[in-house]
Amino acid sequence: MKRIGLFLLVATSSVLLVACGNNKKVSNSGSDKTELTGNDSNNSYQSLIKDGNYQVSKSSGVNQNQTNNTFNLQGFQQDLQNISKKQFSPSKYVFQEGQYISTDKAYDWLGRKSSSNPDGLNPNQPEKKVVPEYLQQIEEQDYLQPESGTNKLKGMTIGIGLNSVYYYTKEKYGAQYSKKLNDEDIEKNGKEIADKILARMRKDKATKNIPIVIALYKAAPDDSLVGGNLFAYSVNNSGDSSVKSWSKIDQKTYVLPTSGDEKIPNGNDETAFTQFKDKTQNYFPTLSGITAKAKYTNGQLSGMTISVTTQFFSYTEINSFTQYLQSAAQKYLPTGAPVEIQVGSTSGMQSYLYRGKNDKKFNVHVFTNY
Amino acid sequence: MKRIGLFLLVATSSVLLVACGNNKKVSNSGSDKTELTGNDSNNSYQSLIKDGNYQVSKSSGVNQNQTNNTFNLQGFQQDLQNISKKQFSPSKYVFQEGQYISTDKAYDWLGRKSSSNPDGLNPNQPEKKVVPEYLQQIEEQDYLQPESGTNKLKGMTIGIGLNSVYYYTKEKYGAQYSKKLNDEDIEKNGKEIADKILARMRKDKATKNIPIVIALYKAAPDDSLVGGNLFAYSVNNSGDSSVKSWSKIDQKTYVLPTSGDEKIPNGNDETAFTQFKDKTQNYFPTLSGITAKAKYTNGQLSGMTISVTTQFFSYTEINSFTQYLQSAAQKYLPTGAPVEIQVGSTSGMQSYLYRGKNDKKFNVHVFTNY
Known part of the structure; x- marks a missing residue:
């Protein structure tokens, strides 16, 4: 279920910004004029400024529509960056908001699979049956290194945010119901989705031969006072198109x-x-x-x-x-x-x-x- | 004019706290169990904790009722403490919220002079004439030093907050009018009030023989986006019961x-x-x-x-x-x-x-x- 409300304005303005920007230049990570934000030396990443603009995420705003719990969003992003630091050291890599999963792609992937949306990573919805959506958010983070005078994509972290509670209505604008999802199912679905996303990323030339870290995040319910938590991650070497092994993360707030x-x-x-x-x-x-x-x-x-x-x-x-x-x-x-x-x-x-x-x-x- | 609104709850609870406290012990600054808050070493004062409670100001809350512009309140207190630091070094003195001007006294002094309020420091109000009130706030800060096992009052700073605009109504609950006051009159009135307050403090045994710094503050209008500013101060040696000389402060935000x-x-x-x-x-x-x-x-x-x-x-x-x-x-x-x-x-x-x-x-x- 997509949530469109409070954050729509923000989402729209970010997306517009991308639309007005220079798509081609961005996706070839080529020869633009780039600068860095500078580093506060607290083991955090420098970020890329391109053609005088901070590069907002290509799917920025999408995730804001996917959860009513802002802790989920910020905690997720922060945890992902902490995981990334192990693989892509801030002293060697520069951070860039995700530029390879576009807003359209993100919405397609987050949707249910159907004849009109074959790429949907949530299950098909038969009539009169409650089939939960497990996938809530997809977060892409890019890690770049300087090479022949420019910064080139050398690593990526993809976070897969999964519902712990599935919220649904029985009719349009009807009362909201909820169904608690069990941890085993969340994990099973998360890992399947990870494999599909990894395979898709390998079809894109830019992301075919870079290490891609994938992390699974169990989002907190909408009424929770804390955000959710990462529970597994995998480091996928250049070219790997399915996850070979998962590492557990035991984290809770x-x-x-x-x-x-x-x-x-x-x-x-x-x-x-x-x-x-x-x-x-x-x-x-x-x-x-x-x-x-x-x-x-x-x-x-x-x-x-x-x-x-x-x-x-x-x-x-x-x-x-x-x-x-x-x-x-x-x-x-x-x-x-x-x-x-x-x-x-x-x-x-x-x-x-x-x-x-x-x-x-x-x-x-x-x-x-x- | 007294403003009683948003802040009344706060004012009341602070006053109650004092009322439930141990007045006698506080005013003789005697042999209680005292502790200090500890110092963050950024040239700021340690504060007194007495009998396991932070000593709130005896007239805490009064000033909150006197201005609709919170910048006036906080800026005033911060500026006063900066002035105090010149005279009472944080490395030698401990800070205590004002304990010698009580809530009742403060309200009497801030009121208009009348037969029922002979101590009022604002002028008498004749019928059908607009006579501005210049005095808006009185802020007391106490500075203590250790002596024979306890902390004794060794200095005081009194801030006199003066209206730059006088707000009034022609009838109860009527429309609000305002009258801009001119700087010369503000200064003249402020200095007269300072002399009266100093003379009164000298009648109290505890404050008879300590240096008292008095500073004059011109409060900003209610609709200002910034607070007011200090414009004069005087250091009055032990026993002086009228201000001998004023130093100018040129400050503006x-x-x-x-x-x-x-x-x-x-x-x-x-x-x-x-x-x-x-x-x-x-x-x-x-x-x-x-x-x-x-x-x-x-x-x-x-x-x-x-x-x-x-x-x-x-x-x-x-x-x-x-x-x-x-x-x-x-x-x-x-x-x-x-x-x-x-x-x-x-x-x-x-x-x-x-x-x-x-x-x-x-x-x-x-x-x-x-």
């Missing part, structure tokens, strides 16, 4: 404090967060709330983002509070994973604190207002 | 791009900003807007905050864009003053960049979403 019987992989992290939360709320009783998202990879904490909602409007209060948070975070919160704390009121972000994976101390900033 | 005939003190800064803006919008045509606030002190740029509104939702786009901004900012924007760039969409802040006054490079952070 939790909301803290946990509710009900939910248990996070490392109970100590929740205790640490609770101490931080209680101590802070005790000292600053006018806080509205402190919640966190904790991401685990292979049972280890791989990231924590904390959101603190204040009722402060005073500069001095925000300032003092941020200082307090810094020492409390340093004292209580787990180390060895990036920790990000966003402090804000209803009128926006007031301050933020960040400690990278290998940093000793938090980097702190109180936003200015004058 | 401008919105960029400037509109109409407005000229900023240093035209090069506007050229630099325009180059940064044009170049960025050229490369990323889907941006919604780039605006800035530039603050000048004695004709020199003393701070710039830039707000960039995007239509991006994609992690990779935000990431690439932020990298681009970093190199463009480094290339075009003026040095020698702190520069803060906030990047956000309608759904909140997406990334931010900051270069401190003496920093060589921008500190960059893309916010996480998973």
Whole structure:
């Protein structure tokens, strides 16, 4: 089911931009005037600027129509880039938004297979039967290297986003129903789709002989407070037209404090967060709330983002509070994973604190207002 | 005129907190269990935590009722603290929210003088005549030093916020009228009010023999996109009960791009900003807007905050864009003053960049979403 709503405007403008751009030049990755965005040296990619424009994705906007949960979109892209870094090191490769799967192609592939859409990667829909769509999103990321004075496509990562819940209506504009999909079926369908996509990419001259990483992502339900998670990936060498082997990824994001019987992989992290939360709320009783998202990879904490909602409007209060948070975070919160704390009121972000994976101390900033 | 609206809830809860607190202990700054918030070492004050609670201002919330322009409030407090740093060095003094001007006192002082309110610092209101109120806000900041095992009040800064426009109604709930006040009158009234407040503070034993810094602030009109500015301050030695001399402060904040005939003190800064803006919008045509606030002190740029509104939702786009901004900012924007760039969409802040006054490079952070 395609979702067309809030994001349509964005999608349209991006697509238009591509349409007004120079398709031919883009697809031959040839002799245009290219520049790079520059690198912030935090192990992130430089990106390509071509003919004075940032190259938006050829299918930009498509994915925004495919999910109602924005965490799915951003988390997916971020996780994919992290996977890519293992294969295509940011020190050697330059990033480019996907230029080889066009908007039309993406919509065809994401659709159901039918006589009018033979390329659809979702199953045919017989009358009066609920046949779930597994494929939700396709995300392409290009990795380039300089060669004879230009940047050439040397690697690609394709993310396949899969529904964990299938949403459908029994009639046009009718009530929405949902069907939870089971993990085995999600994995089976994801791997089949991966093979088909890989085979198709190999038919294109530009992508025939490059390594292509494919990763499978289980999207979160629309009402989830966190995004979904990658669960498998494969590195496919030049020319391989079906996936030879899959590597498992064990990754999940939790909301803290946990509710009900939910248990996070490392109970100590929740205790640490609770101490931080209680101590802070005790000292600053006018806080509205402190919640966190904790991401685990292979049972280890791989990231924590904390959101603190204040009722402060005073500069001095925000300032003092941020200082307090810094020492409390340093004292209580787990180390060895990036920790990000966003402090804000209803009128926006007031301050933020960040400690990278290998940093000793938090980097702190109180936003200015004058 | 007192404004009671949006912020009343906040004001009330803060006041309640004080009321439930331990007034006696607070006002004798005596032998309680005190802690400090810890210091982020960026030349900012540590703050006092007393009996396990952050000490909110005794008149917290009062100022929030006095202005409809939140920039006035935060800018005022931040500027005051900058003035205080000259007199009470953060390495030697600890900050405490004002504890000596209570909510009741503040409301009495901010009110008009009358038989029922002899302490009112705004003029009496005769029938059928428009007599402007000059006094809009009073902000107290306390500076403490350790002495015999406790932190004792050793200095104070009082900010006097003055209306630049007087807003009034001719009848209750009637239409709002406004009267622009002229700078000479604002200054004259501000200085008279300063003398009265100083004399009153000297009658209290706790504040009789400490240095008291008084600063005058001209608040911006309610519809201004920037806050007001400090225009004079005085350092009053222990015991002085009237201001002996005033120092001028030449400070103003401008919105960029400037509109109409407005000229900023240093035209090069506007050229630099325009180059940064044009170049960025050229490369990323889907941006919604780039605006800035530039603050000048004695004709020199003393701070710039830039707000960039995007239509991006994609992690990779935000990431690439932020990298681009970093190199463009480094290339075009003026040095020698702190520069803060906030990047956000309608759904909140997406990334931010900051270069401190003496920093060589921008500190960059893309916010996480998973």
